[in-house]
Amino acid sequence: MNKLRVGLIGLGGVAEAHLEGYKQVETIEVVAGSEIHSGRLEKMAKKWHLKGYSDYGEMLAKENLDLVCVLTPARNHREVTERVAECGVHVLCEKPLAVTLEDARAMIDACEKAGVKLGYGATWRFLPACRKAKEMIEAGRLGSIMLLLETYVGGKGYENFRDAGPMHYPPGGPGGGGMGLVDHGIHLIDMFTWLTGSPVESVFGRGNYSGQPPATEYLTMNLQNGAMGQLVYNEATIPCEMPYEGIFSWGGSWDINYNLTLGGGWDAQPQNFRIYGTKGALRVFHYANKLFLFEKEKQEQIRVPDRPMPGNFALQIESFARAILEKKSPEVTGYDGLRALEAALAAYQSYETQSVVRVKPT
Numbered sequence: 001m002n003k004l005r006v007g008l009i010g011l012g013g014v015a016e017a018h019l020e021g022y023k024q025v026e027t028i029e030v031v032a033g034s035e036i037h038s039g040r041l042e043k044m045a046k047k048w049h050l051k052g053y054s055d056y057g058e059m060l061a062k063e064n065l066d067l068v069c070v071l072t073p074a075r076n077h078r079e080v081t082e083r084v085a086e087c088g089v090h091v092l093c094e095k096p097l098a099v100t101l102e103d104a105r106a107m108i109d110a111c112e113k114a115g116v117k118l119g120y121g122a123t124w125r126f127l128p129a130c131r132k133a134k135e136m137i138e139a140g141r142l143g144s145i146m147l148l149l150e151t152y153v154g155g156k157g158y159e160n161f162r163d164a165g166p167m168h169y170p171p172g173g174p175g176g177g178g179m180g181l182v183d184h185g186i187h188l189i190d191m192f193t194w195l196t197g198s199p200v201e202s203v204f205g206r207g208n209y210s211g212q213p214p215a216t217e218y219l220t221m222n223l224q225n226g227a228m229g230q231l232v233y234n235e236a237t238i239p240c241e242m243p244y245e246g247i248f249s250w251g252g253s254w255d256i257n258y259n260l261t262l263g264g265g266w267d268a269q270p271q272n273f274r275i276y277g278t279k280g281a282l283r284v285f286h287y288a289n290k291l292f293l294f295e296k297e298k299q300e301q302i303r304v305p306d307r308p309m310p311g312n313f314a315l316q317i318e319s320f321a322r323a324i325l326e327k328k329s330p331e332v333t334g335y336d337g338l339r340a341l342e343a344a345l346a347a348y349q350s351y352e353t354q355s356v357v358r359v360k361p362t
């Protein structure tokens with residue numbers, strides 16, 4: 001079988017997860033990567049046996065690629081996607097799709113005009129615990145879904161807050177410190193609407209601006225099926241030494257058995273979200289790959305396939321490659337990215353106007 005020729009643009013942190021996951025995929029071959037940081041380009045090209053390019057235009061011209069993964073900061077997803085699409089190459093773009101609705105819409109239009117597919121990197125949809133949760137909801141195990149919640153509190157205290165936002169988001173614009181509503185919450189907005197099959201109708205919330213002191217961010221979403229979704233994030237103010245479940249931090253944190261783990265990192269994170277229905281509730285430890293069901297009479301741990309991160313990156317590209325090979329719509333499209341961004345950005349409007357904002361499809 002001819003493998004799809006893949007190129008990556010942006011060889012930073014998330015590229016490592018993509019490349020590690022892609023080792024499990026037979027339908028693609030990663031042949032090249034582009035990175036503007038010369039030291040990083042050299043290191044990554046050597047480590048992953050890639051043909052390295054400092055200019056992605058040159059990579060597009062020379063490598064006869066079938067698909068490109070856009071792994072640059074969100075602020076230039078539009079520019080890169082439009083250029084890739086113009087070259088007739090399919091695009092899988094990381095979240096958030098863009099920083100403004102105008103940019104997101106333009107990316108969708110550019111891909112449609114060029115006749116290439118635009119896949120959106122809603123990577124949580126490919127995590128086994130999340131997939132199992134969806135299967136159980138669809139089978140009616142929880143009854144009607146009423147409430148979905150995620151809270152995370154992280155960082156090392158307000159004085160030590162490191163604002164990574166402006167690297168990825170225009171200073172002064174939505175994006176916050178780079179791990180809040182627009183950057184991280186975007187996963188949950190997509191997750192809650194995907195799990196319930198229900199779009200966001202209206203929101204009340206608050207989002208942080210990049211380069212400005214962080215406040216607690218929140219988003220209360222009214223979904224079309226009557227369920228409510230709530231996200232609450234604090235990236236800095238409360239020290240992570242608290243024995244608080246759902247904590248998200250890069251420092252010391254608490255594992256699933258409430259033991260303090262040193263060093264943090266993804267594996268040790270007990271970050272989780274909750275889903276409550278009329279018959280039962282689920283707690284989803286998406287990265288720890290664990291799922292718990294709570295019912296009136298009992299609680300049990302639900303078995304999920306043992307394919308945690310970065311297996312989700314493998315499943316994601318497998319699915320996108322299938323869409324290309326079978327000439328069908330991707331499982332997750334640019335429109336999914338646009339819908340999630342509409343809800344996230346509506347939080348800013350809500351706070352400015354101190355009102356509930358109706359989310360209208362752009």
Ligand SMILES: NC(=O)c1ccc[n+]([C@@H]2O[C@H](COP(=O)([O-])OP(=O)(O)OC[C@H]3O[C@@H](n4cnc5c(N)ncnc54)[C@H](O)[C@@H]3O)[C@@H](O)[C@H]2O)c1
Nearest residue numbers: 010011012013014034035036037071072074094095096123
């Ligand atoms: N799906 C997930 O779970 C997940 C996790 C982390 C990050 N992300 C997303 O992935 C994207 C990248 O995040 P990251 O953490 O890897 O950021 P990063 O800053 O570590 O890496 C981005 C890289 O892109 C490079 N770059 C910027 N402009 C470029 C250009 N024009 N050509 C080539 N390279 C260029 C930068 O030099 C940098 O090395 C963001 O959109 C982020 O939100 C997704």
